[in-house]
Amino acid sequence: MVTVQVLEDREALARAVAHRISTRVAELQETQARRPRLVLTGGSVAGEIYGLLTGDALTWQEVDYYWGDERYVESSSSDRNELQAREAFLDRFEVPEERIHAMPAAARYASKEEAAESYAADLPDEFDLVLLGVGPDGHIASLFPGFEQLAVLDRDVVAVDDSPKPPPERLSLTFAALNRTTALWFVVAGEDKAQAVAAALAGSPVEEVPAAGARGIEETLWLLDTEAAGRLPR
Numbered sequence: 001m002v003t004v005q006v007l008e009d010r011e012a013l014a015r016a017v018a019h020r021i022s023t024r025v026a027e028l029q030e031t032q033a034r035r036p037r038l039v040l041t042g043g044s045v046a047g048e049i050y051g052l053l054t055g056d057a058l059t060w061q062e063v064d065y066y067w068g069d070e071r072y073v074e075s076s077s078s079d080r081n082e083l084q085a086r087e088a089f090l091d092r093f094e095v096p097e098e099r100i101h102a103m104p105a106a107a108r109y110a111s112k113e114e115a116a117e118s119y120a121a122d123l124p125d126e127f128d129l130v131l132l133g134v135g136p137d138g139h140i141a142s143l144f145p146g147f148e149q150l151a152v153l154d155r156d157v158v159a160v161d162d163s164p165k166p167p168p169e170r171l172s173l174t175f176a177a178l179n180r181t182t183a184l185w186f187v188v189a190g191e192d193k194a195q196a197v198a199a200a201l202a203g204s205p206v207e208e209v210p211a212a213g214a215r216g217i218e219e220t221l222w223l224l225d226t227e228a229a230g231r232l233p234r
């Protein structure tokens with residue numbers, strides 16, 4: 001089922017999403033025998049959400065964290081999505097290293113392709129929750145309009161060379177992996193995203209608007225601020 005929720009502004013959105021994530025994680029911990037599996041996104045909205053996560057450190061320590069995409073740079077680079085999440089909440093809650101399934105940083109493998117293969121080998125059969133930011137061009141994770149990676153369905157992780165959003169070298173989950181989740185939540189703020197949001201929800205071709213191709217098995221939720229929802233039909 002596809003659902004849309006609109007929050008007044010960016011701050012209200014970040015608060016609402018942080019609350020939703022906490023509630024979902026706690027529910028999963030109560031009802032499931034295994035630890036919840038959460039796929040994190042990069043991007044500025046995500047950074048704000050992570051900073052607002054509160055609650056019991058034990059809750060956050062008992063989650064397996066994966067990433068939908070990563071910038072393929074040195075592990076210490078401030079461009080890393082991994083570092084953003086560590087600084088915003090993983091460090092704060094002292095999440096143990098074995099729960100943090102970060103994508104490989106540059107230089108650990110001979111090539112990006114090898115790094116992608118190694119990350120794919122570490123992925124589970126199914127995720128509980130995938131979070132995705134959306135770019136003004138409709139990209140999600142590091143799957144960009146017109147890029148060949150959009151069509152890769154026989155692998156879970158791909159390398160990207162020339163990302164239009166810097167930095168250019170990246171690793172990304174494919175639709176095959178992103179859509180293997182019970183719930184998938186888009187988190188989008190800002191007027192510059194309104195066209196992409198409307199096009200994705202209208203079912204535009206995935207090659208033009210990658211966000212149109214991501215969905216959860218049971219739940220697909222668009223969490224928007226008023227500006228990002230500005231071009232949706234009433």
Ligand SMILES: O=C(O)[C@H](O)[C@@H](O)[C@H](O)[C@H](O)COP(=O)(O)O
Pocket residue numbers: 041042043044045046069070071081132133134135139140141142165
């Ligand atoms: O690593 C990244 O850059 C991303 O994961 C990317 O897909 C991001 O989520 C969107 O570009 C939205 O980013 P903003 O929230 O900053 O607009």
